[in-house]
Amino acid sequence: MLNFSYRNPVKVVFGAGSIAQLSKEIPQDARVLITYGGGSVKTTGTLAEVHAALSTQTVFEFGGIEPNPSLETIQRALAVVKAERIDFILAVGGGSVMDGSKFLAAAACYEGDALELLHSRGRKITGALPLGVVVTLAATGSETNNGGVLTHLATHTKLAFSHPLLFPRFAIMDPAKTLTLPARQVGNGVVDAFVHVVEQYLTYPVNAKVQDRFAEGLLLTLIEDGPKALSELDNVEVRANLMWAASQALNGLIGAGVPQDWSTHMIGHELTAAHGIDHAQTLAIVLPAMLQDQREAKHDKLVQYAERVWNLRDGNADERITAAIAKTRDFFETMQVPTRLSAYGVGAEHLDHLVGQLQAHGMIKLGERQAVTPEVSRRVLEAAL
Numbered sequence: 001m002l003n004f005s006y007r008n009p010v011k012v013v014f015g016a017g018s019i020a021q022l023s024k025e026i027p028q029d030a031r032v033l034i035t036y037g038g039g040s041v042k043t044t045g046t047l048a049e050v051h052a053a054l055s056t057q058t059v060f061e062f063g064g065i066e067p068n069p070s071l072e073t074i075q076r077a078l079a080v081v082k083a084e085r086i087d088f089i090l091a092v093g094g095g096s097v098m099d100g101s102k103f104l105a106a107a108a109c110y111e112g113d114a115l116e117l118l119h120s121r122g123r124k125i126t127g128a129l130p131l132g133v134v135v136t137l138a139a140t141g142s143e144t145n146n147g148g149v150l151t152h153l154a155t156h157t158k159l160a161f162s163h164p165l166l167f168p169r170f171a172i173m174d175p176a177k178t179l180t181l182p183a184r185q186v187g188n189g190v191v192d193a194f195v196h197v198v199e200q201y202l203t204y205p206v207n208a209k210v211q212d213r214f215a216e217g218l219l220l221t222l223i224e225d226g227p228k229a230l231s232e233l234d235n236v237e238v239r240a241n242l243m244w245a246a247s248q249a250l251n252g253l254i255g256a257g258v259p260q261d262w263s264t265h266m267i268g269h270e271l272t273a274a275h276g277i278d279h280a281q282t283l284a285i286v287l288p289a290m291l292q293d294q295r296e297a298k299h300d301k302l303v304q305y306a307e308r309v310w311n312l313r314d315g316n317a318d319e320r321i322t323a324a325i326a327k328t329r330d331f332f333e334t335m336q337v338p339t340r341l342s343a344y345g346v347g348a349e350h351l352d353h354l355v356g357q358l359q360a361h362g363m364i365k366l367g368e369r370q371a372v373t374p375e376v377s378r379r380v381l382e383a384a385l
């Protein structure tokens with residue numbers, strides 16, 4: 001029987017027109033810092049909508065949080081938080097803006113050095129300003145979880161952090177806001193959500209029927225509606241299902257009590273830090289090679305995945321597993337996310353550095369059974385060339 005505790009306090013306001021409800025979710029006398037990225041929220045009109053919804057609050061802005069947000073940028077935002085005595089943060093954007101804002105919320109309440117907070121992976125967090133989010137990109141699930149990833153540019157280090165105080169107070173999720181995404185980000189979002197599910201599902205069986213069936217439902221939804229988001233550019237129903245799937249993929253529910261992998265993510269973070277490859281692109285590169293390498297250890301769940309997700313029932317178990325891994329790769333390619341390192345200009349000469357960085361960051365026993373050593377990571381990267 002499984003043992004777990006589960007808690008998710010994020011209030012979700014989902015659907016058309018949900019931004020208009022912002023004012024009710026933030027204290028009327030709050031001093032709000034709206035955080036955003038490189039400017040898409042200005043061209044799409046979302047930022048103006050957010051301003052219009054905040055009628056009585058005193059509002060400030062901090063823009064320029066980059067994809068794969070950096071500690072250096074968040075430190076500049078911290079200066080604004082302090083100078084303007086901000087007491088509420090409202091992140092408007094994708095995973096990068098949400099993650100950067102989570103870290104900002106914690107750094108604002110921390111006496112010591114923010115770099116130290118990051119190196120503690122969030123364990124040293126002592127408090128956090130209240131944070132709300134308006135989602136413009138469905139991918140990471142950051143809107144309904146308490147984690148984030150931040151890059152220390154000076155050392156090319158991309159580190160994950162989490163803390164129970166980092167759950168947003170609320171998440172405003174209007175699927176229409178994602179209609180302006182370029183194809184690359186649509187593909188990235190679907191692949192990221194898919195791999196989040198896989199890393200909590202494709203391990204070994206523990207008789208977690210609810211988690212398994214829920215995970216399979218999310219994967220089937222992403223397989224069905226992901227390609228439609230690329231071909232039916234104004235289909236908001238498709239975007240709604242993708243947005244909810246991405247959020248459910250990483251809000252803690254399907255991972256409750258079950259073994260988790262995350263080796264693909266950890267290797268992926270090094271690829272982003274060293275080569276600037278988009279987060280989801282790194283996952284599309286690593287996952288098929290990782291599944292192939294770990295097919296013995298993951299045998300039973302791979303057979304289940306082949307049957308229930310890809311409807312593969314012909315041939316023996318081994319043949320089904322081979323076909324399921326091939327289908328996974330094909331799906332990523334269908335989402336226009338290339339699955340080979342060579343497509344991103346990374347060659348065999350870069351592998352020593354990547355494996356060295358994994359070691360430097362303590363990523364030496366990854367996977368659900370801590371079996372993914374640096375040697376295994378190297379093998380996987382070689383297979384992904």
Ligand code: NZQ
Pocket residue numbers: 036037038039040041044065066067068069093094095096097099136137138139140141142145147148149177178179180181182185188189192250265279
């Ligand atoms: O910066 P702007 O101008 O807003 O443009 C962004 C950015 O260039 C653009 N964009 C966002 N919404 C848009 C839009 N363009 C047009 N219309 C819209 N509605 O999309 C680009 C990418 O945005 P970004 O936030 O970087 O993408 P994503 O949501 O994929 O987030 C990636 C980050 O999240 C981390 C990743 O490591 C990466 O740093 N992750 C966070 C997780 C979490 N908190 O739980 C888990 C994930 O595994 C992941 O690691």
Ligand code: ZN
Pocket residue numbers: 140192196265279
């Ligand atoms: Zn991810």
